Amino acid sequence: MSSNGKDAPAPDNSTPLNLQACLEECMEAVDLFLNNRFSESLDKLRPRVNESMYHALIYATVLEMQAMMTFQHDDIVRAGNTMKSAQEVCQRFRKKSLNLSSKSSGDVLSEEQLHAEVCYAECLLHRAALTVLQDENMVNFIKGGIKVRNSYLIYKDLHAFIQSHSSVQGPNHLHLEGGVSFGIGAFNLTLSLFPPRILRLLEFAGFSGDKEYGLSQLNEGATSMNLRSMLCALLLLCYYTFLSFILGTGEGDVADAEKLLKPFRVRYPRGAIFLFFAGRAEEIKGNIDEAVALFEDGCRAQQAWKQFHHMCYWELMWCFTYKRVWKMAYFYADLLSQESRWSKAMYVDMKAAYLSMLPPGEARLGTTVINCSPQWRYGQVPTFKQKIAGKSPPTEKFAIRKARRYKASSPVRLPVPVLEMMYMWNGFTMIRKRPELTKGMMETLVEAERTLQDTPVNEYSVDDQCVIQLLKGLCLKNQGQTQAAENCFNKVYSSEKKIKFDHYLVPNALLELSLLYIDLGRREQAVKLLQKAKNGYKDYSMESRTQFRIHAALSKLQADTNDTDESTEL
Incomplete structure (x- = not known):
């Protein structure tokens, strides 16, 4: 609506936009997204997805984020097809027979063609993730691996190219650098987490990982005003508040996370994503009540994407676990089992685990009596098994193995199933x-x-x-x-x-x-x-x-x- 209350005129999408105008419009769409205005964000991008590489890429990226949260097969396929279309749009802007390692390339490569390279590499990276999720056969896993390698090589060459051609800087160079920082940072950080035996195989295939360099590249991308700031920031926040706990020694740098969050919290005070990470930061510090308040606030902040709620429910479940409020933890596990498709076997396992922690006769939530025994619940766990990239997630395998002892004619109770699963998520570091x-x-x-x-x-x-x-x-x-x-x-x-x-x-x-x-x-x-x-x-x-x-x-x-x-x- 316009300020005088009348409908604002529809934007003129018939006139092609230049690169700078496309970037500005996409920045506005990202801004809408971070303010929880998801539909408006997509509406702004949609009209130009067939003519602008950046509109196509950001539109497909938003659909990918949605698909990864819903975990619905149709959503994943749709996002994959949209990302493929975005890649085809990017291809139209790329220079034919390009060799970035050639010293003469800088003389003939336009700014738009450089941006096409980084957008193309990003499409490949996103498509690799969606390809792996789309189906459970090994062929798709290999296809995803090929896309990852091609993406990595483009980022690597592009990074070396813009470093050696520092004088060739167009008016939108900051966005180009942001795209390269995201790709190089993501690859270096992710690869550095792998154990040596896996890393040796990856290095043989041409990959390499340097954690500190990856973090510095992502931080550079997150703190400069460019189109990929959000992606760089989200990856860093995931690393600081999740990966360093689940795959590390439990020493996530919460100070770095909060420093990174601060400007985003000021700019997007009701942004659901940033409320979630703020809650996670409080959780890491042991401020469980403050974390609960932020996760609940994150749920209230928007209703359009219920999948954001599921991320908060998962954390709320653990917050109440740390406080030993088993009924509330069960409540959130139950919500997840009903609404989320991410890991139903895990959610049902946690429901059974919380039930087993309640004294006999206390299986009641408000006026609702929970009349299913842990034995019956554990019997359900294997029926919800799923596969990703041809394999069941390790946490689901673990839950299914634990549930087997309830199949016996005289089942033997698990002693502390909630605390055992809490260890698997490195939860004891959260309460230290x-x-x-x-x-x-x-x-x-x-x-x-x-x-x-x-x-x-x-x-x-x-x-x-x-x-x-x-x-x-x-x-x-x-x-x-x-x-x-x-x-x-x-x-x-x-x-x-x-x-x-x-x-x-x-x-x-x-x-x-x-x-x-x-x-x-x-x-x-x-x-x-x-x-x-x-x-x-x-x-x-x-x-x-x-x-x-x-x-x-x-x-x-x-x-x-x-x-x-x-x-x-x-």
């Missing part, structure tokens, strides 16, 4: 700054240990005892009782030959013991344990996640060693 929360978890574990001692010995007894010892060790570490924590981890390790099912416990106990030793300055012992955990065990539950965390711990030790060496030289 809140002594009362760690104390509550320890009370739950002591009670479970007492129940286990009163239960007749069965084939799961040793495994269940070791689960409790591992989790007690984490609580004791949080409480500063290092010797007691060390004893707990060693009890798991010494029980290696007696464990029948939960073989993941030993390498993870060694990992946690090594992290304890790192904190105590016992570096040599830590390295030995990490190498043993890394090379001595295979084919156990959640192996890839454990290997990522081992790699992160070894990288941290290496980085600390380098820092010490440099300071000594100075």
